[in-house]
Amino acid sequence: MRPDTALEEPGRPAAPSDSGAFRWLALVVLSLAQLMVILDSTIVNIALPTAQRDLGFSTGDRQWVVTGYALAFGSLLLLGGRLSDYLGRKRLFIAGVAGFAVASAVGGAAGGFAALLLARVAQGVFAAMLAPAALSMLSVTFADDATERGRAFGIFGAISGAGGALGLLLGGVLTQDLSWRWCLYVNLIIAAVAFAGAVAFLRDGDRPERVRLDLSGTVAAVLGLVGVVYGLGNAESKGWTDFWTLGPVIAGVVLLSAFVLIERRVAHPLLPLRVLLGRVRGAAYLSVGICGTGMFAVFLFLTYYLEETLRLTPIETGAAFLPMIGAVMVTSVFSGAVLLPRTGPRPLVPMGCVLAAAGMAMLTGIAANSTYAGGVLPALLVTGLGFGMIFGPVQNAATSGVRPDEAGVASALVNTAQQIGGSIGTAVFSSLTATAIADYLATHAATASDPATIAGATLASDHLVFWVASAVFLTCAALSALLFRSGPLPVRPA
Structure with missing residues (x-):
């Protein structure tokens, strides 16, 4: 039995842009859309406490503003990726951008918890259409020249790696100087530019043929x-x-x-298993999932340390991540444009993971009296250098060598792996933190209520999280070194 709904599938790759300039303008449009999705994963977190006070919902309800987005986004990515293959990447991209903007406007204007939650779920739905369409369109737009492809994925990877930290900064600025609602309204500005650019510069392929959806x-x-x-x-x-x-x-x-x-x-699977089981692509999906787990140690728990221990304001906390963003962008573009076309991902991803592990290990030395310049900044720079060597090469590898009509679902797997890895990281690190704090307070029961003891318990939990994150990145380094093939990536299917 092959259940089904009639849809369309492209048989050939998207037509390349009319000129080299158009290809790079397309990259700007796709990167803007990726930035919007990545920003939304952290910018709303900064706004949540203020939104909670304004709208009067409970702390228990607050987590659903984050979870609702994650559920919709994570669960629908594979479907969104396949629909981009069936219905056309440009169509899904434009629909995703427009829908995301409308959902953001509804969320920004929300008068209560229910409206805000529904808007966040809708954002997740449209992000699941947008993200794989953007990555797959990038893959087929830069499918001819390995050097250009590496440069394009380096830029795109830099956006992916730095967008979360940039969201912290932008969220702090908007919440403090304007309103928490602008953390959602800002998407309207980005979406308007991306929408106009998509209509003008993106190119789609031939008219799809009719097939049945799995x-x-x-x-x-x-x-x-x-x-x-x-x-x-x-x-x-x-x-x-x-x-x-x-x-x-x-x-x-x-x-x-x-x-x-x-x-x-089934005859027309949602996820052709050859996409997942290719050695290079399989290594890429595994790497991005593991790195997604470790990344949350930086963006979540280091944020807590900066705000609660070093007493930085939300804007200062966001600005504290700017050097890491710079490091990510430098190494991502350089490794993608210069190194990846010559070496492939095998030396780059393991080295990036080792640097990220070293940065996490350096963070285990932070204390209550540490300074940002002496205790945090060096670790952020090392971690950023590592992240930049991971994201561009991994995204490139994850979409290399796939058939054009499977580029969407291959791209969706990248986001799915990162989403699942992030969910695991949040759950595991939060659980470790709670356990470490409880153990520390039990050991110091006589002074458990003293502020100094509580601060010590928090630091002990932070150190444990960073050590475990370091081990996670080292594990990814070993696995990626074993699984990736040596040599440049295949671009077109064998």
Whole structure:
């Protein structure tokens, strides 16, 4: 049985832009859209406490503003990627940009929790259309020249690696100087430019042929990803052994296993397994998932340290990440444009992971009386250099050598792996933090209520998180060194 809904599939790659200039203008448009999606993963977090006071919702409800977006985005990415292959990348990209802008406007104007939550879920839905369409269009636009492709993915990777930190800075500025609502309204400005640029500069392929959508695989994938993301989201508040943590995760894993079996049998699978099982692409998906887990140690727990221990304002906290952004951009563009076309990802990704691990290890030396310049800045620079060597090469590798009509779903897997890795990182590191604080206070029970003891417990938990994150990046270094092939990446299918 092959369940189904009639859709369209392109048989050939998107036509290259009319000239080299058009290709680079297309890159600007695609990078803007990627920036909008990445910014939204952190900029709203900065605005949440203020939004909570303004709209009067509970702390328990607050997590759903984040979780609602993550659930919609993470669970629908594979479907969004396949639809971009079936219906046309440019169409899905434009629809995603427009829908994301409308959802952001609704969220910014929200008068209560329900409206804000619905807007965030809608943002996740449209981001799941937008993100894979952008990456797949980048892949087919720069499919002819390995050097140009490396340079383009280096720039795109720099946006991916630095966007989260930039969101912290922009969120702090907008919340402090304007309103938390502008953390959502700012998307309207970015979306307007991206929409106009997409209409003017993006090129799509030939008119697709009619095929059937893998309906059973779609249902299994969406429900499976919902279960995994939802269960991991509950781990922080409910604990790892709670039914609402274990139950959804187990159900999600079972459904995803069923999804793999379905994909082996249908004529037009949602995810052709050859995309996932290619050695280079498989290594890329695994690397981005593991690195996504470790990244949260930087953006989440270091933010807590800067604000709660060093007493920086939200704007100062965001600005503290700017040197890391600079380091990411420099190494991402250089490694993508100069090194990757010659060496391939095998030496670059492991080295980037080692640098990220070193940066995490350096952060274990922070103390209550540390300064930003002496204790945090060197570690951020080293970590940024590492991130820049990871993201561009990994995104390039994840979409290399795929058939043009499978570029969308290959791109969706990059975002899916990063989303699942981020969910695991949030759950695991939050759990480790709670355990470390409880153990520290139990050991110092006589002075457990003293501010100095509480501060010591917080620092002990931060150190544990950074050590574990360092181990995560070292693990990724070893696996990527083993799994990636030596030599330049294949661009077109063999």
